[in-house]
Amino acid sequence: MKRVSRIAILAWWLCALGGAAPFSHRVHLKLRPDCTSCHTTVTHSTGVEDNNLPSPAVCKPCHESVSIPPPPPTRLVHFSHEKHLQLGNIGPIIAKAIDTNRYLSPAGDLRANLSGTNACLACHRGIDTSDAVSRANMPQMADCLVCHNKIELPFSCEQCHGPGARLRPADHPPEFLESHSRPDAKFDKTTCALCHGRQFRCLGCH
Numbered sequence: 572m573k574r575v576s577r578i579a580i581l582a583w584w585l586c587a588l589g590g591a592a593p594f595s596h597r598v599h600l601k602l603r604p605d606c607t608s609c610h611t612t613v614t615h616s617t618g619v620e621d622n623n624l625p626s627p628a629v630c631k632p633c634h635e636s637v638s639i640p641p642p643p644p645t646r647l648v649h650f651s652h653e654k655h656l657q658l659g660n661i662g663p664i665i666a667k668a669i670d671t672n673r674y675l676s677p678a679g680d681l682r683a684n685l686s687g688t689n690a691c692l693a694c695h696r697g698i699d700t701s702d703a704v705s706r707a708n709m710p711q712m713a714d715c716l717v718c719h720n721k722i723e724l725p726f727s728c729e730q731c732h733g734p735g736a737r738l739r740p741a742d743h744p745p746e747f748l749e750s751h752s753r754p755d756a757k758f759d760k761t762t763c764a765l766c767h768g769r770q771f772r773c774l775g776c777h
């Protein structure tokens with residue numbers, strides 16, 4: 572108890588001096604290593620409309636007052652933390668997909684972040700070492716498609732994005748069916764599989 576209250580005074584002091592600063596998971600995880608001690612609702616959250624950010628009461632022991640922004644925007648309509656957390660740590664499953672070339676986006680340096688034991692960090696990579704939350708800490712579509720691997724545009728998209736979502740990328744101009752097959756067409760073919768899969772047939776050409 573004594574230790575916490577000294578930290579609390581320090582924190583209050585720093586806040587009084589410095590004004591608003593971004594929330595650092597790196598700093599706070601040293602004090603509270605368990606994600607769900609702050610994100611208390613997440614293990615029973617079944618929909619994207621749930622707000623799983625901490626309530627200000629969680630911060631009270633150490634901070635007089637805090638401001639917690641709304642959750643980040645998402646293009647998903649369906650996602651259940653509860654169901655997916657029941658699968659355990661899915662890090663090794665995503666890692667294996669990358670190793671066997673089944674991961675549908677360029678993996679970049681993502682592979683190195685998948686060997687931890689924290690189930691949350693398999694999807695929210697790098698948040699434990701971050702000093703401010705960012706888009707990079709949220710899972711990308713290719714993570715989901717490791718398991719949800721039946722791609723049938725547009726029908727399979729509805730499972731996560733709901734019906735009627737506008738999913739046509741900006742790099743598909745209206746005449747794209749024609750222009751994409753021109754010999755001088757310049758696009759990065761490694762990016763197409765994410766939405767079209769690696770096996771598809773289209774009007775007899777593929």
Ligand code: HEC
Pocket residue numbers: 593594596599600603604605606607608609610624625639640642643689691692695698699704705706708
């Ligand atoms: C001390 C409390 C605390 C702990 C512990 C904590 N978080 Fe957070 N988390 C927060 C707060 C506060 C925010 C909102 C920060 C913001 O938006 O600036 C947040 C935001 C997030 C977000 C949303 C990111 C975004 O863009 O807004 C995710 C995902 C997240 N935390 C995951 C985790 C994971 C995974 C862990 C464990 C490794 C964890 N958190 C541990 C307090 C905590």
Ligand code: HEC
Pocket residue numbers: 606607610613614618619620621622623624642643645647650652655656661690691692693694695709710
């Ligand atoms: C299978 C991947 C996956 C796992 C595992 C996962 N999340 Fe998430 N998380 C997501 C996705 C997708 C979103 C964005 C959609 C949404 O808001 O539900 C998200 C959003 C969030 C948000 C911000 C939006 C909100 O719901 O308030 C927080 C906070 C969060 N997750 C915390 C956690 C914590 C803590 C854990 C571990 C107990 C965890 N997540 C495990 C995929 C995951």
Ligand code: HEC
Pocket residue numbers: 575578579581582585586589590591592593594595598599602603609625626627629630631632633634637638639
């Ligand atoms: C166990 C004590 C503890 C808890 C609980 C805690 N913090 Fe902190 N917080 C600290 C300490 C210590 C620092 C100072 C970190 C440093 O030295 O950089 C800090 C720093 C901060 C800062 C940056 C400094 C500033 O200007 O305010 C923010 C923002 C912050 N905390 C938000 C939160 C939020 C939001 C919660 C609740 C979700 C929370 N903290 C819960 C101990 C705590």
Ligand code: HEC
Pocket residue numbers: 647649650651654655658661664694710714715716717718719730731
């Ligand atoms: C490790 C494999 C795996 C990964 C990765 C995965 N899922 Fe799932 N998902 C499942 C399984 C298994 C079910 C069936 C769970 C059930 O119904 O009990 C499921 C069910 C679903 C459902 C329908 C069930 C419901 O009620 O929500 C949606 C939507 C979904 N997942 C979205 C996602 C999204 C979005 C991601 C990426 C952020 C993702 N999944 C990543 C295995 C996975």
Ligand code: HEC
Pocket residue numbers: 644645646647710711712715716719722723724725727728729730731732737738739740765766767
């Ligand atoms: C299993 C879940 C799942 C399925 C199925 C799925 N997506 Fe996604 N999609 C995601 C996730 C997760 C994101 C990124 C997270 C977010 O935007 O909140 C995303 C993002 C996107 C984006 C935005 C990309 C960006 O950079 O902003 C587009 C466009 C998209 N998906 C199109 C599609 C299309 C087209 C299909 C069907 C072929 C599809 N999605 C099927 C989970 C899914």
Ligand code: HEC
Pocket residue numbers: 748751752753760763764767772773774775776777
């Ligand atoms: C007139 C023939 C033709 C038609 C019809 C056609 N394509 Fe293509 N497509 C091509 C050619 C040629 C390429 C370039 C292949 C190469 O450079 O190896 C290509 C490339 C692609 C690529 C890049 C990845 C790959 O397989 O090389 C995707 C994705 C693609 N087409 C999707 C589609 C879709 C979806 C449709 C149906 C809506 C379609 N195409 C219809 C001729 C066609």
Ligand code: HEC
Pocket residue numbers: 724738739740743744745746747748751758759760762763764765766767
């Ligand atoms: C983010 C998801 C996404 C990615 C990535 C993507 N597409 Fe598509 N693509 C779509 C959607 C959605 C449609 C269907 C548009 C519609 O029905 O209006 C489509 C349609 C097409 C068509 C049919 C013609 C048309 O204009 O409707 C072709 C050809 C095509 N894509 C080629 C490609 C090629 C080549 C790549 C890689 C460079 C690629 N796509 C990457 C989502 C994607």
